Amino acid sequence: MTALCCLGVCFVLLLKVSAGFGDLRCPENVSVDSLNTRYVLRWDWPHETTANQTVTFTAQYIAEFRSRKAKHDKLWRSVCVNNSEHRCDFTRAELHYQGLYLLRVRANTSQQSSSWVQIGFCPDKQAALGPPSSVKLNAVKEDLEVTITDPLSSNNQSMKTLLDNNLSYLIQYWRRSEGPQTAKVLLTPNNVATLIDLDRQTWYCVRVQSRYEYYDKNSVFSDTHCARTKGQMPYWQIFLFFMASLLLCFLLALLLCFCFYKMFRLLKNTFWPAIQLPEHIQELWLNDSEKPQLLSPASPESVCEPLVMVNAVLDEVEAMDEQSVNAEEQDSSAHSRTGSSDSGVYSTEEDSCHRSTTHTDLQMSSKKHRAQLHDGTLMELCV
Template sequence: MTLLGVLRVVVVLLCVSAGVCAALPVPQNVTLHALNMNYVLKWRWDPDMTPDSARNVTFTTQYMAMFKLKKPKNKQTWTSVCESTPERVCDFTSADLHYLGMWVLRVRAQSGRNVSSWVKTEFCPDRDAAIGPPSALSVTPVSGLLQVAMTDPLTTTNCSMKEYLPNMYYIIQYWKRSSSAEEPRNNLTTNTNLVILPDLESWTWYCVRVKSMDDYYRKASVFSPTYCAQTDGQTPHWQIVLYFLLSLVLCFLVFVALCLCIIRVVKIVKSTFFPSVPLPAHLHEYLCESGSPETPHLLSLESEPELCCDSPELLLPDPEVPDVPDVPVSKVILEIHMPPRTVEPGIRTHSRHSSCDSGVHSLEGSSQSQRQSELGEVKMEKLGKKMRTEELDEGVQDVIV
């Protein structure tokens, strides 16, 4: 085979491959939506234009710096961002395209070995990307006026867009809020981030919105959300007096409520721990007269009997009485005076039928009489010893205790 034959075969193969590669249509309406430094590439795809043999169509997007297009094709290096994706949108924000650079973006469709041609678009962020409104806006009243604080539009790394657009400025639009007709709107241009709106009425509501501007490529953002605030001013004297009276009334009501609460608590405590109603009779009897010795006695029915003793007196015999030799010399008369035992009215007496209670009281009575007799015997012994120390000639000696 000659060299000419080989070239013919190569040309035929290239033509066949080119026909296969051009089997899919290209994506339509390729556009780039850029705001600040957020870049999103979008396109349209009509499934009706897809051949029957092509199924599961996917898309691939790439980018490259524009100056590299001057190099030979075999030295051009394209970077893929979205590869074989079924979506019709690709976010180029993560590609970190420099804001002041010139870039070429391209996209194509593919299904198996069938691919479409590349659709290219040029992109310069500084020229094509729009700018957004302030990222934050606050309106506060200050001395009868309104202070507007703005935050610059931010990049994807939270940096200010003024680093790339140093001549960016703001247009502040403000007006008096009214429910009736449309109020005239005032515009204020500034390149600072803190502005005080002039010529405002006191105690009046105003609405404010701001947009960003750059004149180099005539960029203008949309307006920010509207914020409304009321201006302040000097407080009228009648309001001061009214606030003072209201505060006095409020303090008085709080004081009265506190006093009522304290009185109520005192009454509850007093009625709980110191009841005014006496105990019922059956409960009083149970506490006073317990049937078991283990039960504690809370109330005492009567006090312990007291033993009253007087100093003993020796009664000397009457000299007129004749001597009686048969009378013992050491005879002593001991008198013990016990306090009368009284029973309180209202306390019932024990009947014969209450065997348990009568037994307890008899036991208590016997113990009391036993103690009294023991005390009497002790007194007798002491008096007997004292009488033996003294010799009595005659007569009967009486000792009163």
Template structure:
């Protein structure tokens, strides 16, 4: 009985040891690290990718450091964390703006429930390892019977030309004649150039050609993918019928464009002319009234232009009294009563009342120069009595003659108006 009991005790102890060993092995087992760590790049866009076979709630952490810092003996290297505890199996490194000509070290590890896998490191040099992209765009332009190819540089992540990072960037151009039969063999011609504008020579006129372009970096023998084909027809001498059609089309276009404007201008001209210069004129009696007819005595209406010309200074006009010259009547014209007067005597009739103002200002220039002013104190009643048988008008005229003869004479050069009575 003792033997079996010892055997059972030994088996129990072995079983316990086996359990503890298994538990210790499971506790000390390391987490599997990521595998197939690669870089996916294009110009200056960089993405670190990896694989992991296990399933579960696993996260990943990615760190970066320049390689020259790992070789520094002065201080321990400090890694910068780019992506921490992410569920994705890739990490974008574009925002780091990695130095294009430098060498960088990247590492990634997996984490599950607080346990971490080993770091997996990878060196990366953009100048050597980054893929080169094709040209951004290609434009074809006919240049006679040749084609002009304009190439736009590939761009970096900040939209700058890749020639700033790769000064020796060149372009590999491949072109061929496009055929109607797609299964026919095509002869490709190539051309390499470092400039952005290239002329494809020795092409046939009026023929379609297709062009594809590839970016090249010959120092590391890197080349991009070719662009999609761009096709263009070459030109040649223009036939006469095409020139005639172009000319005819230009004339028709010019006529269609110019006719509405010319017609509208002519219509405006006719409307203005009919408004400002009507064909229906004013009647003749209106023209005579307004003084528009030649020789009209009625003054013309003043226009704004004539009103501006009628500006003048004030003028004062003084009228000089008209002087009448009265000559003596011959004796045969005098009435009979006056013939009996003595030669040296004269008769005068003076009017002093205000109603006889019409005779004022009349002076006599006839008679002798040494005639004296008659004596007004002598009565003229006898003279008036001898005129009773005469006509009243003749008596009045004789009275005026006697009065004017008694006035002094005025020289003949002082504005004298002659009048015979």
């Protein structure tokens, strides 16, 4: 009877153990995401659970040398307990950078727990190295002085002290117009480095990478910083800048002169037009009593009078006509005295006829010529 009771108790215990560990699956893809002294344990849990079960996770760690003891189960230290996220931050555990540790994680429900998933972790070997926390450039004559601040731990401690001063820096520098593809490099263990053999008055860009030679770890590059070197500018550059400035000033002055000329012409044509009214019309406008009155277009009165502009040529033509008439009269009288001595009456009549005919022709010719001259100078003036 006693033996049967013992067997029943053992069977119940086995059922509880199988119910506690046999059904719930373990987390997968467990890894450590680390940078300097910041460590985050990550895992995946793609398994399905029943609707009334909530899965949480527990993460622990232990030093590797302590795990070799017989009763090491009580030496594990929990960092995350019943955590619903698929990550656990081990930064606050303050793991020694050059130590060796074991990290483990399991899934939990209200009734079950999965088995532990365990990995080894050595920060000195596995943790990623960060870039310098700060990079500054200072132009010293024709050179550039690069000041580098060490990458910092989670406690704002220099990583160089944790790496036993085995930290060095790879400096890349190039002209800003060329790009990092043509960059030159400088490897230095110091926090202050000087870049030499640079061009004067030229912009250079710099970025820095942290390097740990013992485990061959390289960080990503820092942000790019640019600065301009000092020193006297070459004479050909000074001459080129002077000519460019002179040309620019000349073009600007030419543009200002052109704008001033256009403005002056506009003002002059507006207030002092080139075409002026005749003097007698200006006198009419100046005399208030003789100002012309505007008439309606339908008024029957004539509002235009002919204005004849006599040129000096007309006076010369009239003088020439008078001289021609006088010459003809003299010729006619002389001819009448010498040519007709027999019949005085006939000669006198013939001379009179000839003289009248010649005088009439000259008058008609003069009038015709005067009319031709007057046609070009006759115009009407509306008053």
